[in-house]
Amino acid sequence: MSEYRPAKLLRLHFTEQDRYRGKPLYEAIFDKCRELKIAGATVFRGIEGFGETAGIRRAHLLSRGLPVVVQIVDSEENIARLLPGIEEMMGNGLIAISDVQILRVQKGPPG
């Protein structure tokens, strides 16, 4: 078994409609992660959902405001470094943090 190391997984739940200084909040958070050199971030769009800020949102052709989840994985220190900025950017929404074990797989090109 390869060596897994402890890390934190941060999940941010909000909607596609949320904005921060004129651009979509998920893009702003994404840029913030890059700026702070966080190991990685992935944005997922849900197809239906509800939460604190909105009633049920379903995917229609013209629908806006579908649920968005940003998943960020990094060491505990880096997540701690990122969190204050994120909290400030997110007007409302949900932040979930879990303990995880991670393995970074990086193989050279074959041959």
Add this chain to the structure above:
Amino acid sequence: MLAKGAAKKLTIYLNEDTQYHLSPLYEAILTFLRHKGVAGATVTRALSGFGAHRVVHTPKVEALAEHLPLKIEFVEAAEKIEELLPTLYDMVSDGLIEVQDTTIVKAARGDKPSPQPHRPHERKAGKAKLMRVFLGEDDRWNGEPLYDAIVKRLQMMDIAGATVYRGILGYGAKGHTHKQNLLHTHRDLPMMISVIDAEPKLAEAALAVEEMLADGLIVISDVDMVRLVRSGAAEPGDE
């Protein structure tokens, strides 16, 4: 139905016209195997061949056409083969019996599930592990999409379940931003596969994924799993 894993394959070579108590021997053997509950057996007729009698049997010569070689094959668990062998040894008066080790990869019956009366779910709770695999949509494994290859591999390993998500924006392992461009001409969007199973099975799955993944991230966390199982249905992961 046969279980996956190690098994034995038994092959009997004989002639079409060898008799056993006034009926063809191969028919008698097949009847015996069915009676003993063997999962399946196949009789194949050869194009030509020769055996202990050093006579070539071929349909080209009319006189020899009724004396063609046959092969009976079946796969069963080792204990079952042990149980059947003495009788087969006695029955095959003229021919050859061979046993070899084999591995059953899949034994599927392909039945349509019969409509079941609605029964309440059984609730099974316990500790499990959740694995998230982060990779790119364009990642390939022997020419096919890597996420597809991983899901198929996990299914073959009888892992309880896996779900593939496509992200809309991401960066990570490779450093570059995965983003769909406006013309949708190039997309290497971020993908995530989430897999849940009990600890030992998930460790196996993680190893398999690690082997296939060239560049990506595996994230494992503890979860409480609640499974709703319809009673009577076959259950994955129960061994």
